[in-house]
Amino acid sequence: MVKIKDILKTITSLCVITGYASVFQYVSGIYSIVFLLLLGISIYSDYQGIVRLPRWSLNVASFLVLILSVSRVNTEFLVEPILDALVILIAIKLLEDKKFRDYMQIYAMCMFLIMGSSLISLSIVFMLYFSILASFSTMSLILLAHFSVDEEMAISKENMLKIFTHSLLICAIAIPSSVIFFIVLPRTNNPILNFLNRDISSRSGFTDKVTLGDVSDIQEDSSVIFRAEMKTLPDNELYWRGIVMDKFDGVSWSATRGHGTLSPTVRGHTVSQTIYLEPYGNNYLFALDKPVWISLRSSVHMDTLSYSSKAPIEERIRYEAMSVPSGALQEEKIDRDRYLQMPYNFAPEIGELLTKLVGAIEGNETEVVKILFNYLKWGDYKYSLSDLPVSSAPVQDFLQTYKHGNCEYFASSLAVMLRMAGIPARMIGGYRGGYYNDTGKYYLVLQKNAHVWVEAYLAEKGWIRLDPTPAASEIPSVAYSSSFFLKLRIIMDTFNYYWNKFIIGYDFSKQLLIISQLGSSLKVLQHPNLKIHWNEIPVKKLILPASAFMAILLTVALAFVKRRSREERLLSRFLRKMASHGYEKCRSEGLEEFISRIERPDLRDKAHQFAADFHRIYYRDCPFTQQDIKRLKDHIRRLR
Amino acid sequence: MIKINKAGYLYIVMTILVGFAGVNTGNNLVYIVASALLSYMLVSGIFGRNNIQGIKIDLDFPEEIYARTDVPVIVKVLNTKRFMPVFLLKVMIDGKEVFCPFIRAESETTQHLGMCFERRGRHTIEDIYIASVFPFNFFTRFKRAAGGVKLLVLPKPCKCPLGQLFDRHSRSRGDRSSERVGHDVDILSIRDYVAGDPPKYINWKSTAKTGDLKTKELSSVELQHVMINFDQMDKADTEHTISCITYMIVSLIRSKVPVGLIIGGETYKPNSSPAHKLKILAKLALYGEN
Numbered sequence: 001m002v003k004i005k006d007i008l009k010t011i012t013s014l015c016v017i018t019g020y021a022s023v024f025q026y027v028s029g030i031y032s033i034v035f036l037l038l039l040g041i042s043i044y045s046d047y048q049g050i051v052r053l054p055r056w057s058l059n060v061a062s063f064l065v066l067i068l069s070v071s072r073v074n075t076e077f078l079v080e081p082i083l084d085a086l087v088i089l090i091a092i093k094l095l096e097d098k099k100f101r102d103y104m105q106i107y108a109m110c111m112f113l114i115m116g117s118s119l120i121s122l123s124i125v126f127m128l129y130f131s132i133l134a135s136f137s138t139m140s141l142i143l144l145a146h147f148s149v150d151e152e153m154a155i156s157k158e159n160m161l162k163i164f165t166h167s168l169l170i171c172a173i174a175i176p177s178s179v180i181f182f183i184v185l186p187r188t189n190n191p192i193l194n195f196l197n198r199d200i201s202s203r204s205g206f207t208d209k210v211t212l213g214d215v216s217d218i219q220e221d222s223s224v225i226f227r228a229e230m231k232t233l234p235d236n237e238l239y240w241r242g243i244v245m246d247k248f249d250g251v252s253w254s255a256t257r258g259h260g261t262l263s264p265t266v267r268g269h270t271v272s273q274t275i276y277l278e279p280y281g282n283n284y285l286f287a288l289d290k291p292v293w294i295s296l297r298s299s300v301h302m303d304t305l306s307y308s309s310k311a312p313i314e315e316r317i318r319y320e321a322m323s324v325p326s327g328a329l330q331e332e333k334i335d336r337d338r339y340l341q342m343p344y345n346f347a348p349e350i351g352e353l354l355t356k357l358v359g360a361i362e363g364n365e366t367e368v369v370k371i372l373f374n375y376l377k378w379g380d381y382k383y384s385l386s387d388l389p390v391s392s393a394p395v396q397d398f399l400q401t402y403k404h405g406n407c408e409y410f411a412s413s414l415a416v417m418l419r420m421a422g423i424p425a426r427m428i429g430g431y432r433g434g435y436y437n438d439t440g441k442y443y444l445v446l447q448k449n450a451h452v453w454v455e456a457y458l459a460e461k462g463w464i465r466l467d468p469t470p471a472a473s474e475i476p477s478v479a480y481s482s483s484f485f486l487k488l489r490i491i492m493d494t495f496n497y498y499w500n501k502f503i504i505g506y507d508f509s510k511q512l513l514i515i516s517q518l519g520s521s522l523k524v525l526q527h528p529n530l531k532i533h534w535n536e537i538p539v540k541k542l543i544l545p546a547s548a549f550m551a552i553l554l555t556v557a558l559a560f561v562k563r564r565s566r567e568e569r570l571l572s573r574f575l576r577k578m579a580s581h582g583y584e585k586c587r588s589e590g591l592e593e594f595i596s597r598i599e600r601p602d603l604r605d606k607a608h609q610f611a612a613d614f615h616r617i618y619y620r621d622c623p624f625t626q627q628d629i630k631r632l633k634d635h636i637r638r639l640r
Numbered sequence: 641m642i643k644i645n646k647a648g649y650l651y652i653v654m655t656i657l658v659g660f661a662g663v664n665t666g667n668n669l670v671y672i673v674a675s676a677l678l679s680y681m682l683v684s685g686i687f688g689r690n691n692i693q694g695i696k697i698d699l700d701f702p703e704e705i706y707a708r709t710d711v712p713v714i715v716k717v718l719n720t721k722r723f724m725p726v727f728l729l730k731v732m733i734d735g736k737e738v739f740c741p742f743i744r745a746e747s748e749t750t751q752h753l754g755m756c757f758e759r760r761g762r763h764t765i766e767d768i769y770i771a772s773v774f775p776f777n778f779f780t781r782f783k784r785a786a787g788g789v790k791l792l793v794l795p796k797p798c799k800c801p802l803g804q805l806f807d808r809h810s811r812s813r814g815d816r817s818s819e820r821v822g823h824d825v826d827i828l829s830i831r832d833y834v835a836g837d838p839p840k841y842i843n844w845k846s847t848a849k850t851g852d853l854k855t856k857e858l859s860s861v862e863l864q865h866v867m868i869n870f871d872q873m874d875k876a877d878t879e880h881t882i883s884c885i886t887y888m889i890v891s892l893i894r895s896k897v898p899v900g901l902i903i904g905g906e907t908y909k910p911n912s913s914p915a916h917k918l919k920i921l922a923k924l925a926l927y928g929e930n
Contacts, residue, residue: 100777104647108654111673115658118669126669134676145728145777149739159742162725170687170775174679181675182668185659191666503668587718 001154008143009046009098012106013039015136016090019110022117022129023083031084038091045095052097062092083116100148107137122316124499134174139167187508206243206284206429210452211252212394215408215429216385221447222480225431226286227497229274229442235433237325239289239453239465240445242430244304248416250343251394253427257302265331266290266305268324276500277317283308286430286445287321289465290329295320304426305329318505329455329463339424339457342416347396354420365423365458369466372417376410376468383410383472407432407469411452414468424457428465435481437490440497444490448480566624567614570632574610577639591615603639610635641782648778655681681778688781691774694721697731697785699765704918706886707760707796713753719743727774731785734765757793760882760925765789794921797890798883829857865898865910870924872902882924889924893917903927 016039024032045052069085090109096102114130142163146153155163206218228240245253271288285299285307294307296319301307309317357375358368384404389397395416398409411427418425432451434443453467472478480486575585578594581603585594591611598604613635617628624632644652655677662670700714715738719726726743731751738751757763768786773779830846833853846854868888873881885901892899893912900910901920904927908920 100647104650108650111654111658115661115670115673118667118673119665122667122669127672130672130676138680141776142727142774145773145775146741148773148777149728149741153741155741162742163727166687166727166775170680170683173686174676174683177682178672178675178679181678182671185671185675185678186663187671188663188666192664503672506668507666 001156002160004143004146004153004155005151007160008103008140008147011136011140011143012098012103013043013046013094015107015110015133015140016094018129018133018136019090019113020087022114022126022133023087023120026080026083026117026120027087028080028084031087035087035091038088038095042091042094053095055096058092058096062089065089065092079116079119083113086113086116100144103140103144103147107140110137122500122504124496127499135167135171138170139164142167142170182506183511183514187511189508206280206282206450208243208282209252209254210243210245210408210427210429212408212412213388213390214252215450215452216388216406218447218450219385219406223447224278224444224493224496225280225447225449226275226277226445227440227442227493227500228288228434228445229276229440229501230271230288231441232436233271233288233325237288238433238443239325239428239451239467240286240431240434240449241289241291241306241323241428242284242286243428244302244306244455245427245429246304246338247341248343248412248419248427250346251392253412253415253429255304255306256338266292266324266329268326271323271325273321273323275319275321276497276505277313277319279314279316281312281314283310283312285309285313285319285321288323288325289428289430290325291321291323293320293322316500316504318501328458328461331457331462334424334457336424339426340419340422342419346416346420347393349396350399350416351420353399354417357417358421362421366460368421368423369418369456369458369464372414372421373466373468376414377470381405381410381470383470407451407453410468410470411454414466415454418454418456426455428453428455432467433478433481435486435490437494437497439491439494442497444493444497446480566629567618570624570629570636571614573633574607574614574636574639577636578607581639606635606639610639643780643782645773645777645780647776651677651681651776651778680776684776684778687775688772688779690721690724691726691772692729692770692781692783692785695719695726695729695770695783695785697768697770699733699768699786699789701791704794704921705757705791706794707757709756709796711755711757713755715751715753716748717743717751718748719745721745726772728772729774730771732769732771757791760793760795760879761929762926763791763793765791792922792925794925795879795882795886797887798880799887800880800884827856827858830854831857865900866892867900867910868902870901870903870927871905878928882927886921886924889917889920 020027020035020039027035044050065085065088069081072081072084086109090106090113093102093106093109098106110133114126114133117129118126146155146163226240243255245255247254247256270292273288275285275287277286283300285294285296287294287307290305291307292305294301296307296309296317298310299307299319300310354372358371361367361371380403381398382404383406385406387402388405389402389409391397394409395413398405399413415425415427429450429452431445431449432453433449434445436443451467451469453465453469455463456466457463578585578598581600583594583598585591591614595604595607595611598607610632613632617624617632655674658670658677659674661667662674696718698716698718700716702711705711713733715731715733717726717729717731717740723745725745726740729740729743731738731740733753734755736753736755738753740749740751743749766787767784768789769782770785771780771782830843831854833842833847833855837855841856841858843854843856866888868885870881870885873885875881889899889901893914893916896912898910898912899917899920901908901923903920903923906923908916908923
């Protein structure tokens with residue numbers, strides 16, 4: 001026999017540990033230490049029977065913890081103090097001599113912990129903790145129901161196993177109904193407590209100003225910046241445009257607002273994408289180079305063909321984008337001063353280098369661009385991430401001394417040289433490449449893919465993309481693509497992707513869409529001329545897996561169902577029929593005895609005929625033949 | 641029937657709060673929590689309802705139930721469900737309850753319940769309810785499982801001085817010899833010796849006279865019967881009188897004394913069989929009832 005309260009204590013401790021695990025990274029160190037200490041004491045005292053502290057003293061302690069936490073709350077720091085308080089309150093509760101209501105309070109507080117974690121992070125890990133907590137809580141609540149009847153109740157191991165299987169069954173049944181509730185629960189476009197949500201999963205990326213050396217820092221981060229749902233493209237077209245920087249101060253590039261054409265024309269095949277952008281704290285919206293349209297209502301279309309959101313991106317957003325990956329960006333009139341701007345008297349040594357390289361062909365812009373591009377891309381310059389020329393004159397150092405650097409140095413040098421040669425140029429900050437997920441049909445783009453390149457303006461072609469960074473295995477995104485973990489990460493990211501797409505991204509508009517689609521489906525079904533085109537139904541994708549699933553389910557069900565013999569089935573059919581007439585057979589009653597109780601003479605006679613026939617065949621000790629069964633079924637049918 | 645328990649109220653309030661938080665934060669993870677809470681409420685309802693389905697209650701009362709005397713009742717609870725066991729079932733009978741923590745599928749459990757009926761006569765246990773807090777103690781579900789159990793409660797036996805209750809003629813006057821052959825008192829006849837007759841019953845005088853072994857046949861003793869004329873008794877305290885008579889009937893029949901009863905103009909001849917005892921006690925139990 002097993003004591004309910006012992007099992008209950010164990011599972012409650014597991015619930016508490018799960019609740020704490022879901023928030024431990026947000027709980028202050030001192031609170032975590034106190035929590036773990038109190039948890040240890042409570043577990044020890046539960047099993048060693050140490051005298052417990054009086055309840056009033058624990059209540060006073062809880063009150064003081066609450067006061068302390070409330071005093072720490074402010075508008076910027078709202079959730080964490082509450083989580084700190086909750087973990088301590090749970091630990092104090094565990095110290096008490098727990099009654100039914102104490103256990104209920106512990107489970108409720110664990111659930112609030114999980115909810116608190118959801119206000120800070122929208123990660124899929126939430127689901128893991130939530131599932132574990134739900135499973136433990138289900139079992140605890142069933143045990144608690146036993147505990148509420150008798151605190152000292154002990155049950156057999158078989159009974160405990162049944163409780164365990166029932167709790168799993170309850171969890172399994174709760175899943176589909178939870179999905180339905182999730183879809184139908186009312187939503188609003190303007191939640192009033194939205195300020196409580198604070199996804200701090202990612203906080204790195206491009207800023208308004210890129211100092212040489214900054215991008216290498218971004219490239220060290222392997223977190224996701226966005227996912228782009230789209231078809232695959234050739235690798236040379238995978239440039240994700242974000243920030244366009246036109247002002248150079250000798251050390252860093254920054255974006256200014258100029259007076260250009262607001263609608264530059266781009267010709268070529270268009271590629272549509274759905275971008276799921278992670279929160280990164282800045283305003284720029286990324287899309288495949290060159291984006292011509294972005295669906296986000298609050299986006300600002302800048303004259304440099306870049307888009308930004310009005311407010312910093314502090315939560316995961318989704319938008320549609322249309323891009324023209326190949327082809328030049330036509331712009332009739334540009335602000336040449338803006339794109340030729342250089343610091344006063346900037347690096348005369350670069351001017352000398354430039355004269356040496358393109359002095360002879362001055363005036364032929366295309367040829368100049370080609371020579372400078374080739375000089376950097378295929379010349380003596382090497383790609384490197386270490387020992388970068390970080391100084392007050394990084395471009396000069398790169399070109400003349402170090403001769404190695406990462407994409408920023410190559411792009412910066414090209415842009416500077418182009419400008420010094422009188423060709424308008426600008427720096428584009430964004431991402432290069434990505435890892436295609438065949439399952440989810442999307443590109444996974446990491447901060448590692450951060451990249452800068454150059455756009456040069458040629459009068460006859462418009463803006464053309466120039467990426468002078470040489471191909472090298474040291475490039476972080478390239479190095480990562482050969483990593484063993486990449487494949488695993490892409491597989492795991494599929495879950496993240498669907499999580500973000502279907503769970504996190506589900507909102508009022510999608511709810512309306514589902515309702516309207518459901519409504520139109522019903523209208524189609526009600527249409528008198530409805531014809532189902534079976535050949536259009538995706539048999540392989542839908543019907544075959546569904547049939548296979550049903551077959552497995554049926555096999556499992558049949559394996560568990562005790563198959564009754566034909567005689568038993570016939571007899572139970574007869575008894576059901578009699579029950580419908582209001583005559584229930586007692587377990588201890590013989591068939592004849594049961595029939596003799598029937599008051600209606602006609603019914604009694606018919607029942608007698610069945611019983612006589614049944615007994616005659618049954619006691620013959622031979623299997624029932626088809627004729628026997630047919631005859632007995634006829635008897636049952638006549639029982640009216 | 642369903643009753644919301646304290647934990648149930650707490651759960652409902654919490655679900656509403658979480659739902660409110662979900663709507664007002666627009667946080668889909670909070671929506672997941674709210675959906676799960678609602679879903680658990682629904683599933684708890686389904687499991688709770690299923691838990692009290694397919695249950696048959698059978699009460700086994702002793703043959704003689706006396707008023708104001710504790711009666712041990714056997715409560716048989718049968719779970720007719722093929723797969724699902726029954727958890728935490730409470731059977732409520734006449735304000736008393738028995739508890740079955742677990743009943744396997746298609747099996748029966750037996751519990752004992754002490755009952756006490758205040759008055760003699762016909763009793764009907766109108767409703768037998770089953771209730772369960774399974775699975776989560778949020779709600780208690782009730783269901784009428786059986787009812788209409790009819791019982792006859794016999795009068796409470798009460799020891800009284802017998803002399804005040806019946807006249808001199810009705811009193812037992814000890815034993816008397818009967819016409820039947822026995823081994824007790826008078827010689828009924830003398831017959832030929834049969835092998836196996838005990839030597840002490842050989843009548844030596846007749847044996848000597850006839851020259852053949854003769855054996856004495858003795859009569860048996862039977863108790864004088866008691867006839868109770870209830871109709872002629874003082875009815876100042878009818879219940880007390882009935883209780884006293886009940887006690888007397890029970891104790892006399894236990895001592896194998898045949899007892900008869902005259903009640904409501906009907907006469908029940910003296911007899912000492914258990915069936916007769918029940919018959920006359922039933923008459924006493926129903927005295928005064930239409």
